[in-house]
Amino acid sequence: MSTALVLFRRDLRLADQPALVAACAAHAEVLPVYVHNPAEDTRWAPGAASRWWLHHSLQALQGGLDAQGGQLYVARGDTLTTLRRLATVCGAGTIYWSRRYEPAAIAQDSxxxxxxxxxxxxxxxxxGNLWREPWQVATAQNSPYRVFTPYWRKLRQQLLPEAPLPAARARAWVSLPGSVPLEELGLLPTLPWATGLAEAWRxxxxxxxxxxxLFVxxxxxxxxxxxxxxxxxGTSRLSPHLHFGEITPRQIHDALHRRAATTGADRDAPGLEPYLRELGWREFAHHLLYHFPHTPEAPFDRRFDRFDWREDPAALALWQQGRTGVPLVDAGMRELWHTGWMHNRVRMVVASFLTKNLRQHWLHGARWFWDTLVDADLAxxxxxxxxxxxxxxxxxxxxxxxxxxxxAARFDPQATYLKRWLPELADLPARLLHEPWHDPSALATRGYPAPMVDLATSREAALAAWKGIART
Known part of the structure; x- marks a missing residue:
């Protein structure tokens, strides 16, 4: 009887799982394996929010396998050493896994x-975790895309509704002694903010x-x-599920088109194409990371190597804590801290404030998001x-x-979002809550800080710094 190992990483699902389906089809016995090896992660080790999610995602995968009479074998230590040992113990001749696309992960897997x-x-x-792998979409000159719109045009032509693979079922699941309890991996944080994550996510x-x-x-x-x-x-909130491979773009695409078919809507139904385009941005991010592997720590536009970033740890801390005195920025940062997530439009606003009004290096923001977002994804x-x-x-x-x-005035006109995350200002009228510095006395009695910078002045300073590198 032939036996196979299936190594799980960020593909924590049973349905539409090509590696697992292939193993179950070709072998009489299958052992699903997860190896926890923090030493493999160097500069971008998973942050606290990601580790919290990983613990619960592995727990859910265990539950799915248990329902089939299977076992997720959990191990700690070097992945290669563990796979060798398990293959010897259970007599496996083949090992399956889903491909990863980050530069360090590609090198490790090779x-x-x-x-x-x-x-x-x-x-x-x-x-399994992308519509198309990063090298499968190229320009007419067989070079990588650098601009999203032509990339999306090319990718969109290739996307047709395709039925996802059914949940894999092995003829026999292998069970071995010695699996490590998830609690012993030390993934769960001890800080009280984890309560907010549990309230917001499954x-x-x-x-x-x-x-x-729910989204559909x-x-x-x-x-x-x-x-x-x-x-x-109004968004799908599927980004952390996609990152951990609990669902695939193919499953989402299929569900959207099945809904369109049942309602009689065509391909251009409201919401369908805009959302597919957002998934296209995720694909484009992986395309860029694969072809330009230096970008997690260095700018794509190398002129920014000479940009006059400011180093101000105190300013960075106020931004992280949601104490900048700018309501939409603070609301977003508090939402992030409480739920491990932030609305996409607000993400752009808080990132712009940090990199332009405060002129802090974008890597400071990237590292903070990396530690606090449940959907932290390198690409x-x-x-x-x-x-x-x-x-x-x-x-x-x-x-x-x-x-x-x-x-805030345009996208949160009644200040509903601001009041939710800034309760100390909730009794102010919306117009004043958008710019509370117009009433300093109101701030003084509510304990909310005055703005740490003037928006107009700091914008002009950023533009002046940009001009210093723009002509080179």
């Missing part, structure tokens, strides 16, 4: 594949499918408009911060500085 094959083991890697494959259903039922039809309103649940995080800072591929021009007051 080394493991070569070493295992040199020892006579077969290794099969499969795609990690795991069942939670992902439930969230997709409640928010898809008005997505083109509702996605910009932070007080509403998306890099693209988002460099886009807002003006130094990325197809980035917003540096002179585009989001005005937090104008953004």
């Amino acid at each position: 080394r493991m594949k070569a070493a295992l094959r040199a020892e006579g083991l077969a290794v099969e890697s499969h795609p 990690p795991g494959e069942p939670g992902a499918l439930e969230q997709l259903e 039922d409640d928010a898809l039809a008005d997505y083109a408009h509702g996605r910009d309103l932070p007080a509403r649940h 998306n995080n890099t693209l988002g911060w460099q886009w807002t800072a003006g130094c990325g591929a197809d980035a917003a021009p540096f002179f585009r500085v989001f005005n937090p007051s104008a953004q």
Whole structure:
């Protein structure tokens, strides 16, 4: 009887799982394995919010396998050493995994594949967490795209509704003694903010499918408009589920088109194309990271190597704490701290404030998001911060500085979002809450700080710094 190991990383699901499906189809026995090896993660080790999510996602995967009579074997230590040991113990001749696309992960997987094959083991890697792998979409000159719109045009032509793979079922699951209890991996934080994460999210494959259903039922039809309103649940909130591979773009695409078919809507139904385009940005982020692997720590536009960033730890701390005195910025940072997530429009505003009004290096923001977001993803995080800072591929021009007051007045006109996260200001009228510094006495009695910078003056200073590198 042939036996296979299936290594899980960020593909924590049973449905639409090509590596697992292939193993179950080709072998009589299958052992699902997760190896916790923090030493593999160097400069971008998962942050606290990601570790919290990972614990609960693994717990959900265990539950799914338990329901089939299977076992998720959890181990700690070096991944290659663990796979060798388990293959020997259970007599496995083949190891399966889903491909990863970050530069360090690609290098690790290449080394493991070569070493295992040199020892006579077969290794099969499969795609599964993107529509198209980063090297599969190229310009007519066979070069990578640097601008989103032509990239999306090319990718969109390739996307047809495709039925996801059903949940994998092995003919027999292998069970071995010695699996490490999840609690011993030390993923759960001890800080009290984890309570807010648990209130806001349901990690795991069942939670992902439930969230997709909610989005399709409640928010898809008005997505083109509702996605910009932070007080509403107008976005899919699927980003952490996608990052951990609890759901795939193919499953989402299929669900959207099935809904369109049942309602008689066509391909251009409101919300459908705008949301697919947002998923396209996720694909573009991975495309850029694969082809330009230096970008997590260096600007795509190398002129920004000479930009006059300011180093001000005290200012950075106020931004992190949501104590800048600018309501929309503070509301977003408090939402992040409480829930591990922030509305996308607000993300752009807080990033613009940090990199332009405060002129702090975008990496400071990227690292804070990396630690506090449940959907922290190296490709998306890099693209988002460099886009807002003006130094990325197809980035917003540096002179585009989001005005937090104008953004709040436009997208949160009744200040519903601001009042939710700034309870000390909740009794103020909306017009004043958008710019409370116009009534200093109101701030003094409520304990809310005055703005740490003047928005207009700091904007002009940022533009002056930009001019210093713009002509070179």
